[in-house]
Amino acid sequence: MPKIRWRKWNNILHRDIGYLVVALTVAYCISGIAVNHINDWNPNYRITKEFISIPPIHAESRDEIVAQARASLRLEKEPRNAFRPDPSTLQLFFEDKTVSIDLPTGNVLIERATPRRVLFEMNQLHLNRPKKLWTYIADLYALALLVVSVTGLFVLKGKNGITGRGAWLTAIGFVIPIVYWIYYISF
Structure with a gap:
């Protein structure tokens, strides 16, 4: 029985789903930065x-x-x-x-x-103003990001992969929001 080359399929999934979500990720990033600073300016x-x-x-x-x-x-x-x-x-x-x-x-x-043309539309999608079908598209997008995140953990192997440097970086990625949340609810 041939050995299943899971890493090959992991990398294919990571690459292809990553390509699919690029445009929406860029739109959500730009919109997220704009909406985060709503006290400084009107992003819409x-x-x-x-x-x-x-x-x-x-x-x-x-x-x-x-x-x-x-x-x-x-x-x-x-x-x-x-x-x-x-x-x-x-x-x-x-x-x-x-x-x-x-x-x-x-x-x-x-x-x-x-x-604000383009930014207005991106913000509407990011904040799910259209509702209806867009809710399901946004849910699929979130699942796709989850798959890209998890498969990204296993793209590299060895000292730069999840068993080496990747483990430390992943841990830091978990610690930052946890520490912030503990600090936030403490004060």
């Missing part, structure tokens, strides 16, 4: 701010205030919503912008959000 939208002035608004009712604001700003479209976070501020929400007005001074901030 580029926000542009414009400051202008209009005459102060002294109307009483919300509808009158909104009407005066729209007239002063020459806004033809109805806002999707209008909100007064405090007595001196009016916010108008449109599909493509948000308008914040300081009523006593007439100072206006217009914020426009435009999607």
Whole structure:
């Protein structure tokens, strides 16, 4: 009976599945870095701010205030919503912008959000916003990464493989998140 050459099949699996997951791995890595820094910037939208002035608004009712604001700003479209976070501020929400007005001074901030092309789409996939079929694709991708990780342990043999240097590097890879988690829950 011929000897099964498991290492050959291990390396073939590692190589071929690795090729299959390259594009998604790159997308998830870029998206992961972007989303990890969500407190520093908006990874999905580029926000542009414009400051202008209009005459102060002294109307009483919300509808009158909104009407005066729209007239002063020459806004033809109805806002999707209008909100007064405090007595001196009016916010108008449109599909493509948000308008914040300081009523006593007439100072206006217009914020426009435009999607960051490609990064927006990568983030949507990474965060599983599409749901449905994408959930199963993401699950298959996770299983493929698991296979690539495990088969990668056995690609090399000898002092650079899992019985040598690879064992130490693998152990360090396990220790880093464990130590961090112990530290994190301790404080």
